[in-house]
Amino acid sequence: VQLQASGGGLVQAGDSLRLSCAAATSSRRTFNSNNYSMGWFRQAPGKEREFVAGISRSVSITQYADSVKGRFTISRDYAKNTVSLQMNSLKPEDTAVYYCAASWSATVKIITTPDQYTNWGQGTLVTVSS
Numbered sequence: 001v002q003l004q005a006s007g008g009g010l011v012q013a014g015d016s017l018r019l020s021c022a023a024a025t026s027s028r029r030t031f032n033s034n035n036y037s038m039g040w041f042r043q044a045p046g047k048e049r050e051f052v053a054g055i056s057r058s059v060s061i062t063q064y065a066d067s068v069k070g071r072f073t074i075s076r077d078y079a080k081n082t083v084s085l086q087m088n089s090l091k092p093e094d095t096a097v098y099y100c101a102a103s104w105s106a107t108v109k110i111i112t113t114p115d116q117y118t119n120w121g122q123g124t125l126v127t128v129s130s
Helices: none
Strands: 002-006 009-012 017-024 036-043 050-055 062-064 072-077 082-087 096-104 124-129
Touching: 002 096, 017 036, 017 096, 017 124, 036 072, 036 082, 050 072, 050 082, 062 072, 082 096
Parallel strands: 009 124
Antiparallel strands: 002 017, 017 082, 036 050, 036 096, 050 062, 072 082, 096 124
């Protein structure tokens, strides 16, 4: 599975951004993202990669890190094989490279740890100025 993230940029505190991640297979097989748990992580300079938001397979249960709860919204479009992260009320501490991740899952449990994801996008930089 190949993931392509986009939508990062430079914004001011309080602004909004929408990140998108498109999933596809490298082969000619039709890709069905319905069976994949997907998530967004971020990594600031000098810090470890941290969980931001996740969305389950099938029924789209969501989970958020406490630091973004109420400001960020994760969603997915099964028909387009995409997952998005709407980020509102951005703060300077949200500055990081944001990565989308996907992993085939047999359950609707949301994956929150990086090492459990098997597929990663290339990352998109979000910079929030004060």
